[in-house]
Amino acid sequence: SQQGEEDPQALSIQEGENATMNCSYKTSINNLQWYRQNSGRGLVHLILIRSNEREKHSGRLRVTLDTSKKSSSLLITASRAADTASYFCATDAFKGSARQLTFGSGTQLTVLP
């Protein structure tokens, strides 16, 4: 199973509303990253939160991390139609002899104008 599992799988909201996506993981991590993917394109890095951080902001994005619950959330405030995309969390953890980023299966966000 995936190290990072996003919830919900799909989310549809109206423009101006807030969107919240969650990510759960199973093992200890070094950091957690969120990425965005527009349809048919590659992923774009949004934000990185380290394991000793609890909250981080970047523009309209707010990420929280709860290592005791092994979960993270991504909040997009005042959403816009242009925020329509898939959002992935990626956990940075040791896997075998090296650190790797492991991606979840993503949340498809649709923002309706």
Place this chain on the structure above:
Amino acid sequence: DVKVTQSSRYLVKRTGEKVFLECVQDMDHENMFWYRQDPGLGLRLIYFSYDVKMKEKGDIPEGYSVSREKKERFSLILESASTNQTSMYLCASSLYSGRWETNSPLHFGNGTRLTVT
């Protein structure tokens, strides 16, 4: 801005063919990665490389090999393409900060959608 370029956006190959997917990055990044993306499965790591001529297996290396002869170029090879390798293939690179250091953000190409018939 970092640019990661994948040579083809769409590729159609026949079962049994040898397939080469090429990826070039222009920011002197040490680390390069190949992922495949399938609906409901997210991104799965096939192979990665920390340096020229170095390669390491990811989660799903079977049926694939890689080549990194130059720092900027990382090739994924399907030795004998099969229909279950139909997928979106994504190449990525990241700044090298030491093998044991925090993974810096990945920069992705736009992907190659491969169809094997």
